[in-house]
Amino acid sequence: MNSDSRHKPRIGVFKFASCDGCQLSLLDAEDELLGVFGAVEIAYFPEASRAMSKGPYDIGLVEGSITTHQDAKRIQEVRKQCRTLITIGACATAGGIQALRNWKDVDEFIRVVYATPQFISTLNLSTPIAEHVPVDFELRGCPINKHQLLELITATLAGRKPNIPSYSVCLECKRKGNVCIAVARGVPCLGPVTQAGCGALCPSYDRGCYGCYGPMETPNTSSMTSQFRILGQANSQVARAFRGFNAWAWQFRKASEECERT
Amino acid sequence: MTGRATKTIRVNTLARVEGEGSLYIKLVGERVADVKLKIYEPPRFFEAFLRGRHFSEAPDITARICGICPIAYQMSAVHAIERALGIQITPAVRLLRRLFYCGEWIESHTLHVYMLHAPDFLGYADAIAMAKDHRAVVEKALRLKKIGNRIVQLLGGREIHPISAAVGGFYKVPTEQQLRELVGDLEWALEASLETVRWTARLEFPNFEQDYEFVALCHEREYPFNEGRLVSNRGLDIDTAEYEDHFVELHVKHSNALHSVVRGRDSYLVGPLARFNLNFDKLPETVQRVAIDVGLRPPVKNIFRSIVVRAVELVFACAEALRAIREYEPPASPRVEVHNQIGVGQAITEAPRGILYHHYALDENGKILAAKIVPPTSQNQKRIEDDLREYAPRLVARPIEEATWKCEQAIRSYDPCISCATHFLKLSVDREQITD
Numbered sequence: 017m018n019s020d021s022r023h024k025p026r027i028g029v030f031k032f033a034s035c036d037g038c039q040l041s042l043l044d045a046e047d048e049l050l051g052v053f054g055a056v057e058i059a060y061f062p063e064a065s066r067a068m069s070k071g072p073y074d075i076g077l078v079e080g081s082i083t084t085h086q087d088a089k090r091i092q093e094v095r096k097q098c099r100t101l102i103t104i105g106a107c108a109t110a111g112g113i114q115a116l117r118n119w120k121d122v123d124e125f126i127r128v129v130y131a132t133p134q135f136i137s138t139l140n141l142s143t144p145i146a147e148h149v150p151v152d153f154e155l156r157g158c159p160i161n162k163h164q165l166l167e168l169i170t171a172t173l174a175g176r177k178p179n180i181p182s183y184s185v186c187l188e189c190k191r192k193g194n195v196c197i198a199v200a201r202g203v204p205c206l207g208p209v210t211q212a213g214c215g216a217l218c219p220s221y222d223r224g225c226y227g228c229y230g231p232m233e234t235p236n237t238s239s240m241t242s243q244f245r246i247l248g249q250a251n252s253q254v255a256r257a258f259r260g261f262n263a264w265a266w267q268f269r270k271a272s273e274e275c276e277r278t
Numbered sequence: 279m280t281g282r283a284t285k286t287i288r289v290n291t292l293a294r295v296e297g298e299g300s301l302y303i304k305l306v307g308e309r310v311a312d313v314k315l316k317i318y319e320p321p322r323f324f325e326a327f328l329r330g331r332h333f334s335e336a337p338d339i340t341a342r343i344c345g346i347c348p349i350a351y352q353m354s355a356v357h358a359i360e361r362a363l364g365i366q367i368t369p370a371v372r373l374l375r376r377l378f379y380c381g382e383w384i385e386s387h388t389l390h391v392y393m394l395h396a397p398d399f400l401g402y403a404d405a406i407a408m409a410k411d412h413r414a415v416v417e418k419a420l421r422l423k424k425i426g427n428r429i430v431q432l433l434g435g436r437e438i439h440p441i442s443a444a445v446g447g448f449y450k451v452p453t454e455q456q457l458r459e460l461v462g463d464l465e466w467a468l469e470a471s472l473e474t475v476r477w478t479a480r481l482e483f484p485n486f487e488q489d490y491e492f493v494a495l496c497h498e499r500e501y502p503f504n505e506g507r508l509v510s511n512r513g514l515d516i517d518t519a520e521y522e523d524h525f526v527e528l529h530v531k532h533s534n535a536l537h538s539v540v541r542g543r544d545s546y547l548v549g550p551l552a553r554f555n556l557n558f559d560k561l562p563e564t565v566q567r568v569a570i571d572v573g574l575r576p577p578v579k580n581i582f583r584s585i586v587v588r589a590v591e592l593v594f595a596c597a598e599a600l601r602a603i604r605e606y607e608p609p610a611s612p613r614v615e616v617h618n619q620i621g622v623g624q625a626i627t628e629a630p631r632g633i634l635y636h637h638y639a640l641d642e643n644g645k646i647l648a649a650k651i652v653p654p655t656s657q658n659q660k661r662i663e664d665d666l667r668e669y670a671p672r673l674v675a676r677p678i679e680e681a682t683w684k685c686e687q688a689i690r691s692y693d694p695c696i697s698c699a700t701h702f703l704k705l706s707v708d709r710e711q712i713t714d
Contacts, residue, residue, distance in 0.1 A: 037345020046424040065404030066293035116327035125326035159438040
C-alpha cells in the first residue's frame, strides 16, 4: 500500500461477464457514496464516469466471470495493475449463473441464441477470477451486500482483516428469530450450506434459501441432499437446487454431480 | 484536387452505461461512411440454460440478466408464465406489482437523470465531479434514488435481484402499516421529482428531431407498466402475444446483441419518449400539466430531451406509488396457487428503458422447453445507430474530443443497458486526412 498519505487510495472497478448489479451496489450505497468518493480516488469506474485513468490502482474490484479468450488475457493485465485485487459477486467468485454452460455443449447454446453462430466467440467454460489470477479477497453474493463491500474497502484501506462471516444463513435466521421453514413447514432450504451475508432474506419472506451467497465454510452437502430427499425432492430437483448462481463453486458442483449420478 | 477529411470517432469503452460497448463512426467529408455501435459484452446464453429449469425459477434466473432493472425481468417472466398457465392474479397483487415497478422506475430514472446523463449536459465526467459544484443536487438525487430502492426493498427484500416476486403473486406481501411508512418519503420524492422536471427542462438541448416510430404498451386507463396492447405511431396495434409476428431480430457481425426491426419497416424507438408520446392522455392531469408547463407536449421527437421525459415519469411514478399505497388492501393469500401444465405464454412489460418481451413454452412438469427474451436496448440499438448517422455529420467542424462527447451524450439519451442487450457500446471517430 502506498504509504504516501498525501495521495488518496486509487480504486478501479473492472467488469467481466456479469449483470452489473454488484458494481451498482456501490452506487446504491446512497448514504455513504459521497463519503467514500471523498476518501478515495475512483480512478477507473466506467459505469459511473467517463474519466478513466490508467493504473496502477491500490484496490481493484472485479465483477464478472471469465468467458472469452480476450477476457482471459485482460484479467492478467488487471491483476498486474492492482495492488489488492478483490472479486465481488457470484460471477467473479464462482462463475455465476452463466457457468451452467459448463455442463453443456456451448456450440449448441450459441445456435439457440444467435442466428449467425460464427459471429460469436466464447470459451467453453465460465470460470471464477481466482482460476486465472491470485485473488486477495472474494466477496460472495448474487448480488453482494453493499454493507459488506463498504466494510471490505474500509478494512483493506486500514490494513485489517475484514469482518465478513463465513458461517451459514441458519445463524442469521436464528438471530432474526425466524421460525425454521424447513423444519416447521417442510420447505426445501439451502440455508444450512449457504454462506451468510444476505440477512436470511428468503426465509424471512417465506421461501427457502436458493444459495445465492454460495457455499459456507464447511458445508455438509450430502446431509443437505438427504434432507431435500426426505422433503420429497427428486435427485434431479436437488441437483437443480445446487446448480444455481454458484453452480461452479466446487462444493455445490460436487453435490449436484453426485445427485446426477444416483 | 480537393482534400476530403475522413474523421473517425472512436470510443473504446463507453462510460456511464450499464455494460460493455464501444462506438465507431467514420465520416468522409460530411458523409457518414460507417456507424457501429458494438456490444462486446460477452454472451451469457440465458435463453439456452433456461431450458430444463422449472418455471418457478424463471423470475430469479432472468433477474440476473440485469442488475439495473431486475424487476422488469421478474415482471415480464411472471406475466408470460401466468399466461402460459392461464392463471389470473388478484387485484391486490396487480396493485403491488405496479408499486414494485414504481420503485424500480424511481431508482433507475434517478440514477440515469442525475448520475449518468446530467453530467453530459453540465460538462462533468461524472456525478462525483458534478457534486463538487452542485452538491445539493447530487444529495437530492441520492435521497430520491434511495426512496425508489426503499420500495423495492420492502416488497422484494433487497434492491438488486429481489427475492419475493413469484409466479402467481409474491412469496410475502407487506402489511398496510409497512406501506404507510413510505408515504412521508414519497411525498418528499414527489416534490423532488417536480424540481427535477424544472431542473432538467432548463438544460441546453441540441436541435435534433427525428421521425421515429415509437413503440410502447398502451393500456385503456393507465400509464403502462405490466399490461396493455403493443402500439406504435405508425399503426401497429397488437396483442403482446403477436410480437414475434411483427418484429424481427437480426444478428449483425459487429455485435453480441441482436438488432430488432419492425417487420417490413425499419428501426423503432422504445422507452420514456415512446411511452410519453403514446400515453400522454393516460397520465394524471396534474402530471400532464407539469409536462406542459415546461413546454413538453407529445410528440417529443428530440432524443436529448428524454432526460426531461424521464423526470416527468419520475413525478408519475411517485404519484402512482402514493395512489397504490392508499388503495392497498392486503390479499387473503400472497399468491394464487399454480400447477404444472403444458402451455405457451408471452408478455411485455415496460422496463425503465422500454419494452421487455419474454416468451416461454412449458411442458407437463412445468419445465421450460424454450425461452425467448428481447430486452429494450437491443430493440433501440439500430435506432441509436440511425440517430448517429444523422447526428455525426453535424459535428464535423467540432474538435474531435467535443464531437466524441456529443455522440456519447446522444447514446446515453437512450439509457442503454448493454448487459441486457447481450444477446451493446464503444465510440470510435477515425480522423485522417485523405488527399485524392
